[in-house]
Amino acid sequence: MLFREPETAALEALLFVAKDPLTPELLGEILELDLAMIKELLYELRTRYAVDSCGLTILEINGGFKLGTKPKVARYIEILYKQPAQALSNAALEVLSIIAYKQPVTRGEVDFIRGVQSDRALATLVEKGLVKDVGRKDGPGRPILYATTEQFLLHFGLRSLEDMPDLEAGSFSDDEVASTLE
């Protein structure tokens, strides 16, 4: 069923130009619609995007929405950008996972958990916009505190930090553990 066509068009355009993800509340305010209607329209749009001939998708980040491309078309975009997406190094992934779970956290704390210096990996993560400086910790030297960014969520296709798997022992399957340690 098609309904509210002008509003659906406006919603799509807003998600298209959104720099930061737009909350349903903000969308409702701009489009002068109530939340239930916004959710309905988002659902409509999602359905429209679900077809195989569509390369776009609605990304949900921290309860907000914006448009992005479907993972299956990624390789074409990488050709356009002339850079095969560079995967993060193991060191960077380790530092990133520590920051993701323990944020906000200082470099010293990351170093301690990993047992090695993490300057370089941390600098790479900041440069890629996956991690940012969020202030300073009280105490000697007032070290900088780091936390993950929205870009981090986007990069890993997470809707929010709650989407991260539990860190407690046993939450990873034995296979995963084995493959990690091999």
Place this chain on the structure above:
Amino acid sequence: MLFREPETAALEALLFVAKDPLTPELLGEILELDLAMIKELLYELRTRYAVDSCGLTILEINGGFKLGTKPKVARYIEILYKQPAQALSNAALEVLSIIAYKQPVTRGEVDFIRGVQSDRALATLVEKGLVKDVGRKDGPGRPILYATTEQFLLHFGLRSLEDMPDLEAGSFSDDEVASTLE
């Protein structure tokens, strides 16, 4: 008729991320399709976007293509991004008053009169189109001269600078201003 669904999806995604318009040649190269096919797919996509519930459109610029929003949704985008006019700071107002009465004037002269640096306030005024660069002063360093703009005149309903009212009728002579500048 639906056909070439994965390529259509990829085409859409490419037009979505494109910063500069993409030529059919480049698109053909990336998607490994001939030009006729690219044109066919672009036509398909245009047809899909033609419905009223779609807020996007294919823009053709200098023979290249990218996605944009339909004109009819522009007002919603304006609501999203339009900045409420920020009141001028006291510093900016001071700089503006000096330029208004002493124009053309250099930044150094403004700084000197105010006793503090005015870079930021001046930059704000230039950005807001109230003040503009009108040439350079002879002398060491050839500093830029600033004057008020037409927008400034318009706001105060003046036809030209000659229409500027005197500063509180004689309470402030040129001599006094000059002595301040010494």
Place this chain on the structure above:
Amino acid sequence: MERENTGHQVELPAYQGPLDLLLTLIQQEKVDIYDIPIARVADQFVEAVRQMESMDMEVTTEFLVLAAQLLYIKSRELLPKPPKSEQNPVEEEDLRQELVERLLAYRAFKQAAKVLENLETSSGRSYYREINVEGLLTNVKPEDPLKGIDFDDLWQAFCRVIERAEKGEEIRYVEPDEIAIDIMLADVLRRVLLHPKGLRFNQLMRIGTRMEMIVSFLALLELLKSGKVRAEQVTLLSEIMLYPTEKAWEFTEEE
């Protein structure tokens, strides 16, 4: 998106650090992490570090520290156990316990890193547009920045200037506050290093008290002088950008 270093099998194992090496050894031994055969693992650890040295791989002090710690625990275990009333066994247990806890924590994050890596290739890889807000608003008429301002306001502003000019400058004494310049030096350099694409000068000066800003500025001057940091300003009114130089990295490696 093939990971460049997929070939763990063919490459020499590059350990992320001493904890990584120790975990690998424990895994090879197929023993419970709570019940590490310290004597054997310690010897293997020392042997692995020797091999790394002989292959010119990076052996940082962290490896040596952990080797020493393992050997210490091993030596304690080999000594005849003193009577229970004494405190030594407790200390030995503590060392072991502490090590196990660090290993468990590290292993958990290593696993989480693996999960992230999988996510990166599966659900991630979504691209989005770079949004140029100014471009979007090119056809939108900005609101009058002088809204609500009349000649009187302009005049008042001018009066303030004149008044201040007559009063002369106010001299204030800054209370001394101790911030060691070398701490700030390292701190400023670190922040610049973390922005290889350039740190805005204003951003650097953003945080802290007046004294902190002054000391950071002094530190920055020192870094510029020693060539570890480079400053650029494109146009007169544009922001000053700070960039780390090659020399800056030498510093962190020494550290």
